[in-house]
Amino acid sequence: MLEIRGLRAGYGDVPALSGVSLTVREGEIVALLGPNGAGKSTLLNCVAGLVRPWAGTIVWDGRDLKAAAAHLVIEHGVALVPEGRRLFGGMSVQENLELGAFAPRAWPKRRAALERVYALFPVLAERRRVAVQALSGGQQQMVAVGRALMASPRLLMLDEPSLGLAPRLVAAILEALVAINRDGVAVFLVEQNVPAALSLAHRGYLLEGGRIAGEGSGTDLMANEHVRRAYLGPLAVRR
Amino acid sequence: MTGHERGWAVAILAALALLALLPLAGPRDDVLNFVFLILLAVTLAESWNIVAGYAGQVNLGHAAFFGLGALVTRTLWTAGMPVLLAMAAGALMATLFALVIGVAAFRLRGAYFAIGTLALGEILRSTVSNVLPEISTLPAATIAGYRLTHRYYLALGLAAVSVIAVAALATSRLGLGMRAIREDEAAAEASGVGALALKLTALALSTALAGLAGGLFAYYHISYYPSHPFGPHWTFDALLMTFIGGVGTLQGPVLGAVLYVVLKEYLALRWVDIHLLIFGALFVAIVLLLPGGLVQAVERARGVLGGARRAA
């Protein structure tokens, strides 16, 4: 279980998070919604160890993640699929995926992990030797998600996975997330595509201006007036 | 410029004024030579400091301008032109060259600017070395009429000019703009500070002074190889002195120059290799631990002493 309490963080003197508390329980899919600049990426980056928070606690599985070095976070079972994918462009699909299992515990099991990822995303198996920069956006996103899965994380965090993807591909990614979750992996999803996120999330939080502005179950948030007006707009269509 | 730096400016100029009296005390030639070298070093360091400390770019081709000043001055002066005019011409050539390559060079950032200017300096040195391989020696008549005190006063004047120039720069609108682009160029541009124009101005001032220093070099030495003043070690000396003293301050290059020449002339006589080892190690230590150089060390000591005094 991931427990965040009173998290404060920012860049230079500028605060991005002003006291955020939330929870992600085992096996859950939790969505983090909010407008641009609300601090969603900062939150994920704090958990992943890329950003050092100013105050607050991040506890995962009873362990204080704040104290962990960034490259050890994945050893503790938390993986992040960063915004914009951040793949190793000049390297092949297979090489990118393999590096996902770089951690000493995961490395010996990488072949099996690779097979699981290829089973989840068959198109990647066909293009395993291709340099990732030559892939389409959707395929790159699959590689990014696959790479994060290679170390068998128990919490998978994703920062805007649907950004720049066509609806068909977004659906494919979401399907994959549901399958991953069925295997027992908790999913913490930051998304601007609210309907997509809420369609599979068990619960969600609303982050506005660095603070939690609301929370509830997926359906509750979907029906919430504020959410509908702010994020779904006049084109909101009931699923 | 802080009140602190203003104090230093006054102190340095006062010291220079005192040094003007030195020749009247009838000292030995080697004392005058020694002080001359310090004064030349001060000019060289302060001129390099303008681009590095105020415009924030590491120019590794500084010797090119020193060399050009020397070349033009030597050529014109030995052909009959009065030396001051020849030096002015040398500085002008250096500045013109700087402006021409500056426009292209400033398109490069950081490390690329540094190694690009290094390469340009080397191209010049290599070309001069090939085109003018013969040693340049003053004609006998000139040697007969050689007055060390003239060189000395010229060096004194030049050192004073360079200190005043840096002081004026630091307090001017120009200097403020430069500090802005040094801190954050994008932000400065956005608030209307024309970065390229400012950098070119800094470069022009820096190279003009370097050119004058080169002219002084040509006036001082009886014989040398024309490519010698183009050698990168002149740039590196300026770098060393400025950083050890404290880049971006008025007094830093002066302190660094004094320390450098003193150590070099005295220690070098006994341990010609070790002194460079010491400087290298000192330089590394300063970059890592005390990026503000001696000036920062003095500040800290002052702070510690002040605290101790208050506590006592």
Added chain:
Amino acid sequence: MILGQQLLLGLLIGGLYGLAAAGLSLIFGVMRVLNVAHGELIMLGGYGAFWLAALLGVDPFASLVLVIPGSLLLGAVLYTGLFGFVVRAHEETRVKNSLLIGFGLALALQALAVRLWTADERSIPTSYSGATISVGPLTIPLVRLATLALALVLIGALQLLLSRWRWGKAIRATAEDWQAALLTGIDIRRAYLLAFALGTALAGAAGTLVTVAYSVSPSIGLEWTLKALIVVVLAGLGSMMGTFVGGLVLGLAEAASAATFGGPYREIVGLVIFVVVLAVRPRGLFGR
């Protein structure tokens, strides 16, 4: 000397330019540190071989077996004690600080070399030093041919290391995107250490080969740093083989220019190429 012979000699030294550049390219590509003392590390490698030959009679080619691990260790020490602190800053400061530290280091190492071995030029004469083979009108000095071959082998070995070895892949990943590397569990500080050590090992090897084929003196540092820089800029970052080819190109260009304009202009052509590439195509011939 006929043109063909000159070009051949240019090619032969070009291989060493490539090897010298490969080390610098690796280090800069991975951690954005520009070690301008790289030439001095080459110089030290050369003196290492010289010492082994002069004191223990070790054949210079065989001495690579000792020089390479020695340089590897030296690189690790220099990273841990010096450049490791530079990487804490963000990129622009990092580059500037590494430039300055490299400069101080170069000064100190050069002075050290003068102290230990005097300023004289040294070389390693062997029983086979003068051996040549003739191919048509060309005379190929065997020692230099061997150094070209070894340079190619070493670069090939590095390429293999980077593509097959787990930490080699980690190094490449870190060069591409250090934050993503952290996310996949790569300790980037260790990647930096390994890259710096490997780069220094290549420098040491290059120094040995330079000394056996030509000579070494304390002042060759700046010259070789410049050559390496020229090749790195010419070839661009990211490909070891590309860097090797870049070295060959420089060697040939120098030979062609010397043949056309005369010996003194050999050095200038490299610098001019450098400046032109920086101005026109900063990412080099093979860079991404």
